[in-house]
Each structure stands twice: as C-alpha cells, then as structure tokens.
Amino acid sequence: MTDVKWAEPGDLAAVAAHITQVVSRPGPKRLAFTGGSTPPRVFALLADRGLDWSEVTIALTDDRRVPDDHPASNFGKLHAALGDCGAKFERLEEGMDVAPFDLVWLGMGEDGHIASLFPHMQALIRPGPSVIATTPIPLPPEAPFDRLSLNKRALKATREIILVITGNSKKALVERVLAGSDAYPVSDILRGYGPPVTIYWSA
Numbered sequence: 001m002t003d004v005k006w007a008e009p010g011d012l013a014a015v016a017a018h019i020t021q022v023v024s025r026p027g028p029k030r031l032a033f034t035g036g037s038t039p040p041r042v043f044a045l046l047a048d049r050g051l052d053w054s055e056v057t058i059a060l061t062d063d064r065r066v067p068d069d070h071p072a073s074n075f076g077k078l079h080a081a082l083g084d085c086g087a088k089f090e091r092l093e094e095g096m097d098v099a100p101f102d103l104v105w106l107g108m109g110e111d112g113h114i115a116s117l118f119p120h121m122q123a124l125i126r127p128g129p130s131v132i133a134t135t136p137i138p139l140p141p142e143a144p145f146d147r148l149s150l151n152k153r154a155l156k157a158t159r160e161i162i163l164v165i166t167g168n169s170k171k172a173l174v175e176r177v178l179a180g181s182d183a184y185p186v187s188d189i190l191r192g193y194g195p196p197v198t199i200y201w202s203a
C-alpha cells in the first residue's frame with residue numbers, strides 16, 4: 001500500500017519549500033509539474049528564490065491542446081514564470097516515453113481527476129508510450145479542450161509524489177478515498193501500489 005502522509009495544513013509556501021529541497025539536491029533532477037490554476041502561484045514563489053535550476057528538467061503532468069500563448073496553456077504559464085530560470089523544459093508529445101522523475105507534483109480536480117486522467121474520458125491507449133491523448137467527458141466548461149497527459153505508469157515512476165489541493169470539497173474527496181473509495185482517478189495514486197505521497201492542503 002502507498003505510504004501517504006498529510007503535510008501540516010498551511011499555505012502554498014510549504015509546497016514551494018518542498019520543491020526547493022528537491023531542486024537543491026546535488027546532481028541532475030527531473031520534476032513533473034501539474035497543470036491548473038494553482039501552479040502559477042507556486043511558480044511565483046519559486047521564481048523569487050534564486051535557485052540553481054541548471055541541472056533540473058521540468059516536464060508537465062498534462063496540458064491542454066492549445067497554442068503556448070493561449071490562456072489555458074499549462075506550458076505557457078510554466079514558461080512565462082520560469083522560462084528564464086535555467087532549467088531544461090521537456091514538452092509533452094503524444095506517443096513519447098518519459099524517463100522517471102524525482103518528484104511528480106499532482107493537483108486534483110473537483111471530480112478527482114489527476115493530470116488529465118478524468119473519471120470519464122476517451123483515451124487512446126497504446127502499449128508503451130507515457131504520453132497519451134485524452135478527452136474529458138463532459139468537457140469541463142472552464143477548460144473545454146482535448147488534453148495530453150502522462151499515464152498512470154509514468155506518474156508513478158518517481159521517487160515521490162506531492163498532491164496539492166485547495167478547498168474543503170477536495171479535502172473531503174481525498175478523505176473519502178483514504179477511507180476506502182476506489183471511485184476516482186486519484187484513488188489509485190493514494191491507495192494502489194506506488195511511490196510515497198505527501199498531501200498539501202490549504203483552504
């Protein structure tokens with residue numbers, strides 16, 4: 001069973017501190033960052049820290065299939081905040097395989113989706129590749145786009161996962177999963193076999 005622990009409830013500074021620790025380890029590091037609305041707030045904290053990113057490769061767990069300059073582009077937001085930091089950026093391309101990570105940072109939607117693995121979706125499942133095309137059903141009104149996503153195997157190929165959630169309803173969903181619900185995409189991350197997970201929650 002996965003080793004899951006809750007971080008002390010706090011703000012997103014604790015998430016930035018966790019990522020800082022990983023970035024500050026000696027040697028090459030591979031990080032996968034989530035999409036959604038929370039990351040830019042953490043990117044802003046990281047950008048202010050003067051970290052040495054020269055041995056860091058940053059990938060995304062998922063993205064919307066939109067141009068980089070579209071407001072819904074996860075890559076666009078990542079690049080706007082950290083594009084000059086010195087890290088190498090690895091773009092998601094359908095059908096590609098990715099090397100294992102040191103840290104995978106996941107967010108979670110109100111429906112329990114992680115990356116762009118939704119409870120109901122069309123996904124092109126092919127043997128092998130880590131990056132798959134997905135289409136949520138129904139398309140969420142706030143981001144009605146086809147997606148690219150790391151599959152679960154790639155998300156779990158990491159030394160550790162941090163799951164960063166905000167709000168009481170997402171906290172309640174995670175508590176249901178930890179109490180035994182297998183109904184959500186996040187269930188397998190928290191209750192299947194895989195790397196240790198630290199959950200960061202803030203109101």
Ligand SMILES: O=C1O[C@H](COP(=O)(O)O)[C@@H](O)[C@H](O)[C@H]1O
Nearest residue numbers: 034035036037038107108109115
């Ligand atoms: O659409 C997405 O949103 C979720 C939740 O992100 P939030 O920061 O807006 O709560 C995210 O986990 C996922 O990667 C992304 O595709």
